[in-house]
Amino acid sequence: MQVNTNKPILLVKRTLINIAISENSENIPNKMNLKDLAKVLNLSSSTVSRALNDSHEISIKTKQRVQALAKELNFEPNPNASSLRKQKNKTIAVVVPDITNHFFSKVIEGIETIAQDKGYHILIYFTFESYAKEVSILKHLSNGRVDGIILSLSAETNTYEHIKELKERKVPLVFFDRICEDVEAARVTTDNQIAAKSGTKHLLDAGCKKIAFLNFSTSSVTSIQRRQGYIDALNQNKIEVDNSLILDCTTNKDENYQLISNFLMKRSDVDAVFASSENLGTTTYQVCESLGLSIPNKIKVLGFSNMALAPLLNPSFSCITQPAFDIGKEAAQVLFKSIEKPNIDYSDTKIILKSTLVERKSTKQFV
Amino acid sequence: MQVNTNKPILLVKRTLINIAISENSENIPNKMNLKDLAKVLNLSSSTVSRALNDSHEISIKTKQRVQALAKELNFEPNPNASSLRKQKNKTIAVVVPDITNHFFSKVIEGIETIAQDKGYHILIYFTFESYAKEVSILKHLSNGRVDGIILSLSAETNTYEHIKELKERKVPLVFFDRICEDVEAARVTTDNQIAAKSGTKHLLDAGCKKIAFLNFSTSSVTSIQRRQGYIDALNQNKIEVDNSLILDCTTNKDENYQLISNFLMKRSDVDAVFASSENLGTTTYQVCESLGLSIPNKIKVLGFSNMALAPLLNPSFSCITQPAFDIGKEAAQVLFKSIEKPNIDYSDTKIILKSTLVERKSTKQFV
DNA sequence: CTGTTAGCGCCTTCAT
DNA sequence: ATGAAGGCGCTAACAG
Numbered sequence: 229m230q231v232n233t234n235k236p237i238l239l240v241k242r243t244l245i246n247i248a249i250s251e252n253s254e255n256i257p258n259k260m261n262l263k264d265l266a267k268v269l270n271l272s273s274s275t276v277s278r279a280l281n282d283s284h285e286i287s288i289k290t291k292q293r294v295q296a297l298a299k300e301l302n303f304e305p306n307p308n309a310s311s312l313r314k315q316k317n318k319t320i321a322v323v324v325p326d327i328t329n330h331f332f333s334k335v336i337e338g339i340e341t342i343a344q345d346k347g348y349h350i351l352i353y354f355t356f357e358s359y360a361k362e363v364s365i366l367k368h369l370s371n372g373r374v375d376g377i378i379l380s381l382s383a384e385t386n387t388y389e390h391i392k393e394l395k396e397r398k399v400p401l402v403f404f405d406r407i408c409e410d411v412e413a414a415r416v417t418t419d420n421q422i423a424a425k426s427g428t429k430h431l432l433d434a435g436c437k438k439i440a441f442l443n444f445s446t447s448s449v450t451s452i453q454r455r456q457g458y459i460d461a462l463n464q465n466k467i468e469v470d471n472s473l474i475l476d477c478t479t480n481k482d483e484n485y486q487l488i489s490n491f492l493m494k495r496s497d498v499d500a501v502f503a504s505s506e507n508l509g510t511t512t513y514q515v516c517e518s519l520g521l522s523i524p525n526k527i528k529v530l531g532f533s534n535m536a537l538a539p540l541l542n543p544s545f546s547c548i549t550q551p552a553f554d555i556g557k558e559a560a561q562v563l564f565k566s567i568e569k570p571n572i573d574y575s576d577t578k579i580i581l582k583s584t585l586v587e588r589k590s591t592k593q594f595v
Numbered sequence: 596m597q598v599n600t601n602k603p604i605l606l607v608k609r610t611l612i613n614i615a616i617s618e619n620s621e622n623i624p625n626k627m628n629l630k631d632l633a634k635v636l637n638l639s640s641s642t643v644s645r646a647l648n649d650s651h652e653i654s655i656k657t658k659q660r661v662q663a664l665a666k667e668l669n670f671e672p673n674p675n676a677s678s679l680r681k682q683k684n685k686t687i688a689v690v691v692p693d694i695t696n697h698f699f700s701k702v703i704e705g706i707e708t709i710a711q712d713k714g715y716h717i718l719i720y721f722t723f724e725s726y727a728k729e730v731s732i733l734k735h736l737s738n739g740r741v742d743g744i745i746l747s748l749s750a751e752t753n754t755y756e757h758i759k760e761l762k763e764r765k766v767p768l769v770f771f772d773r774i775c776e777d778v779e780a781a782r783v784t785t786d787n788q789i790a791a792k793s794g795t796k797h798l799l800d801a802g803c804k805k806i807a808f809l810n811f812s813t814s815s816v817t818s819i820q821r822r823q824g825y826i827d828a829l830n831q832n833k834i835e836v837d838n839s840l841i842l843d844c845t846t847n848k849d850e851n852y853q854l855i856s857n858f859l860m861k862r863s864d865v866d867a868v869f870a871s872s873e874n875l876g877t878t879t880y881q882v883c884e885s886l887g888l889s890i891p892n893k894i895k896v897l898g899f900s901n902m903a904l905a906p907l908l909n910p911s912f913s914c915i916t917q918p919a920f921d922i923g924k925e926a927a928q929v930l931f932k933s934i935e936k937p938n939i940d941y942s943d944t945k946i947i948l949k950s951t952l953v954e955r956k957s958t959k960q961f962v
Numbered sequence: 963c964t965g966t967t968a969g970c971g972c973c974t975t976c977a978t
Numbered sequence: 979a980t981g982a983a984g985g986c987g988c989t990a991a992c993a994g
Contacts, residue, residue, distance in 0.1 A: 259764075260738075261971055272981045277973055287979060302760060304738035308679040309971035312986050317675065319718075327700045337694055340721050344728070349740075351686075352719045354707050361711075371627075371671035372987095373716075393669060397626075535902065628987055639965045644989055654963060676987035679970050739971095 260303055269294060280305065311372075319349040320563060321374040323365055325357045325382050325406065329506050330534040331552045332380070335404060338556020339378060346564055348375075357479035359384040366390050369399070376400035376563045381408055383479050386447035400566045400574075404559045405550075406450050414566065414577035416559040418550045420450055423583035424457025425464075427530050427548050428502060430585060432465055436500035436528055442488065442512065443476045444505040454504045454532070473498070477508055484508065488515045492527075503531030509547070532583075546587045554581055627670055636661060647672065678739075686716040687930060688741040690732055692724045692749050692773065696873050697901040698919045699747070702771060705923020706745060713931055715742075724846035726751040733757050736766065743767035743930045748775055750846050753814035767933045767941075771926045772917075773817050781933065781944035783926045785917045787817055790950035791824025792831075794897050794915050795869060797952060799832055803867035803895055809855065809879065810843045811872040821871045821899070840865070844875055851875065855882045859894075870898030876914070899950075913954045921948055 262280075266273040271290070279286045279294035297303075311317035322339055324332045336352065343350050351374060355362040362382045369377060370393065377399060379391075388410045394401055395411060404416040431439050441458045445451040455474065462469050475491050477484045488511055492498060503509035509531030521527050533547035558579050566574040629647075633640040638657070646653045646661035664670075678684035689706055691699045703719065710717050718741060722729040729749045736744060737760060744766060746758075755777045761768055768780040798806050808825045812818040822841065829836050842858050844851045855878055859865060870876035876898030888894050900914035925946050933941040 262973095263971080273971090274973075274982080275980055278980090281973085285979065290979080302734065302737060304735060304740075306679070306738055306971050307740045308675045308684065309986090310973075312673070312675040312679055312988090313971080313973045315986075327694075327704055328697075330695075330697070330700075333694045333697075333700045336719070337721065340719070344721075349735075350719050352703070352707070352717050354704065354711075367669065368671065368716075370669060371673055373671075373674045629989095630987075640987085641966080641989070642964055644987095645964090648989085652963060657963080673987050676970090677989075679972090679986090680988050680990080682970070 260301060261306065265294070265298060265301075265303060269297060277305075315372065316375055317349075317372075318347060319351060319374050320560075320567075321351045321353060321369050321377045323353045323355060323362070323369075323377060323379045325355050325380060327354060331405070331506060331532075331550060334534055334552030335380075335556035335559070338553040338558075339560040340556075341553075342557050342560035342564065348564065355382040357383045359386075363390045366394060370394060370397050374399075376402070376567045378402050378404060378559050378563055380404050381406040381448060383445035383448050383451070398570075400563060400570075402559045402563045402566075404555050406448050409449060412575040414559075414562045414574050414579075416555050416562065416579045416581070417450075418555070418581050418583050420453035420583075421457040421460065423532075423548050423550075423585070424454040424502070424504070425461045426457075426585060427546075428458045428461035429465075430546060431500045431502065431528055431530055432461065432467075434500075434528060438470075438473065438495075438498045439500040439502055440491070440495070440498045441474045442501060442503045442505075442508045443474060444508055445479075446476055451504055458502055481507065481511060484511050485515060488512055489519065492516070492519060492521065498527065500528040500530070503529065503533075506531065506533040506535070509533050546585060549584045549586050551581050551583070627668060629672065632661070632665065632668075632670060636664060644672075682739065683742055684716075684739070685714060686718060686741050687927075687934075688718045688720060688736050688744045690720045690722060690729070690736075690744060690746045692722050692747060694721060698772070698873060698899075698917060701901060701919030702747075702923035702926070705920040705925075706927040707923075708920075709924050709927035709931065715931065722749040724750045726753075730757045733761060737761060737764050741766070743769070743934045745769050745771060745926050745930055747771050748773040748815060750812035750815055750818070767930060767937075769926045769930045769933075771922050773815050776816060779942040781926075781929045781941050781946075783922050783929065783946045783948070784817075785922070785948050785950050787820035787950075788824040788827065790899075790915050790917075790952070791821040791869070791871070792828045793824075793952060794913075795825045795828035796832075797913060798867045798869065798895055798897055799828065799834075801867075801895060805837075805840065805862075805865045806867040806869055807858070807862070807865045808841045809868060809870045809872075809875045810841060811875055812846075813843055818871055825869055848874065848878060851878050852882060855879055856886065859883070859886060859888065865894065867895040867897070870896065870900075873898065873900040873902070876900050913952060916951045916953050918948050918950070 262273045262276050266276045269276065271294070275286065275290065276294050279291045280298060282291070307317065320343065322336060324336070327333050327336070340350060353365045355365065359382055362385055366377075367390065377394065379401060380403065388408055391401070391408060391411045395413065401413040402416065403413055405418070407415040407417050428439060439458075441455060443451055443455055459469050475487060477487055484507075492515060501512050503512050509529060512529050512531070516527060516529070530546050531548070532550070534549050534552050535547070558581070562574055562577050562579070566572070629640045629643050633643045636643065638661070642653065642657065643661050646658045647665060649658070674684065687710065689703060691703070694700050694703070707717060720732045722732065726749055729752055733744075734757065744761065746768065747770065755775055758768070758775060758778045762778060762780065769783065770780055771783040772785070774782040774784050795806060806825075808822060810818050810822055826836050842854060844854055851874070859882060868879050870879050876896060879896050879898070883894060883896070897913050898915070899917070901916050901919050902914070925948070929941055929944050929946070933939070
């Protein structure tokens, strides 16, 4: 038998493998399983399984043999079989409204950072701000596809039966940002009301008299809290709240463009806009462009936004930035804890992180 | 037997279910399986399975009975069991360098749109521009966790064994943007070279003489093509290429900040910067801010970027925008085709989409 | 049209 | 320290 002197052992092993595999897997050498490995090593599949899972009841020598061959052949145990057997699959779902919003991308990045550390996989779902999509997505997650769910509600969502269903089935659940107060589950959020109040104050301090508030949702707690912060600031400055300055927007960008455009055309007295979401901020800018309302001079715009670039580009653009990356990390940590310690109840966990007001050249944190 | 007159049938069924379940599932009524359903309906589990999968060999009446009860009880078949049996799991992986780059978020949104349509699930992975992470992630995907992979290479990647391994195991694979020419697989990309040439020309037309080029990677085809486009434009204008104007950056933002900062301090002759990635564009802005180089006047910056807001905020900021959403859609469509028609080889598919130069008030497409 | 049977690949008692 | 056997929940082949 001629053998390449560089890697004789490898060659012999490969030969054995090919024999082993052709016996039971119809000559498909790209599919390999525990049994194949076991055959080559002259061990039972249970021993191989234990060795790969680093069980203490396997001799170190055997473990090394098994692990060495597995590594050499790039063997990966079939995750479906493993998950089925263990009723755990080291996979979580992240359900978010959309991802054009930079905030959500960063949160996801935070989640992924922790997940990679802990060897978890992430299934990602977008509701595109639609309640119906949210329901349908969560329904598909109710039966063991994932070990847990991190969720930020769609702007449309105002009933929570679909979420209670998940709780009934004991699926671990963590809310972030667009949280739900009606369901007992861990929450990670930010100081929306305080931040919105400070933001509004920032505009008042700059001399603005007629500050419009753009509401991204009438049902989302997040939007409601921000609206309340806006009202708080006005109250504190003894300014009467003018409801006609509060504009309820939709989840559709084109519709919002029309709404905001019509609004600003009618209301030439408005000298500032507080956009309660990044998308609304962007749309406001576009409207101002097309209406020829020069932003720094005629009108000031402030919004919740996570685009680091924005304040660098225009002196008038201040934004409230949430610690998105940390939100993701916190949410993931709570979720993994509640997955790994199912006997402990984490559903009263509430983590509130602080937002930051980013101006052109300075940064200050809210108190 | 006292029965709530509102929902008598439902109640009876629930009772049956509880009996059925308590017999074999240890009183865990939140876990339900085909067998439980079958028992309640007095059918075999295979019939129920077929009914749920809408098989033509089941009577319409039975189908309706089964589907009605399944819906009522929110029954979802266990995906692991199903995937294990079918050796298909209606799940794909999307592997991207990072997601702070708006481009990648939009691509993912495009992919998700198609995936939702077709009932596929998306596992998402970030390499954070690290070759080692890319290798490790792809290794975990080699054994049936997913039906296919959509991949954009990390900036560090310059060897492709880990990808060839996937091809050997017949995992359907589609590259986008950061594609790989050394592996036979479908590719979706954009006209990088032409776009970079037009962008550079744009700067030359604006009177710039010393245009620096920031390279985001020395190995990525994308970066190489953009660099070549930059050189093409200079050549066409009979300007000699000055290699000292080409700055190789890294995957680390802080390092890049230092590199660019040092560079611009030394080279006061530079009057424009062409950033070959969104991150580099952002960093350049930050450097200019801190060095007091007013962007519109002393220096012009142009870059590949997908932030819609940018050109609205600063007249000097033009950017080359790739059709990210469509790239995602195209990539997903090719992948699903190659999953669903495994006998057809799609590996020579190459789709090239066009980029757009976005200036403050006008938009033009490259020819 | 429906039921019976036999795995998919892994892990986990139980036995040795 | 290792092996044998059974089953996680579903589906497909084979019967009827």
